[in-house]
Amino acid sequence: MDDQATSLKNYGYNVRFFQYDDYLGLHFTSSSDYNDLRAVSMYPGWNWDDDISSYRRW
Numbered sequence: 001m002d003d004q005a006t007s008l009k010n011y012g013y014n015v016r017f018f019q020y021d022d023y024l025g026l027h028f029t030s031s032s033d034y035n036d037l038r039a040v041s042m043y044p045g046w047n048w049d050d051d052i053s054s055y056r057r058w
């Protein structure tokens, strides 16, 4: 996904998303759709917008 995703569609699948290539870095797992990843955060001052680099069905 190369750090360009702002929204996600998971089509009902449970998917784990990773901050870096090769399933590394911070991750979160969800089967929900997201219209705006700027609202998805793991600590203050940072969010998932344009930061997902790899993902796999979980």
Ligand SMILES: [Ca+2]
Residues within 6 Å of the ligand: 003, 018, 019, 020, 021, 050, 051, 052, 053
């Ligand atoms: Ca990234």
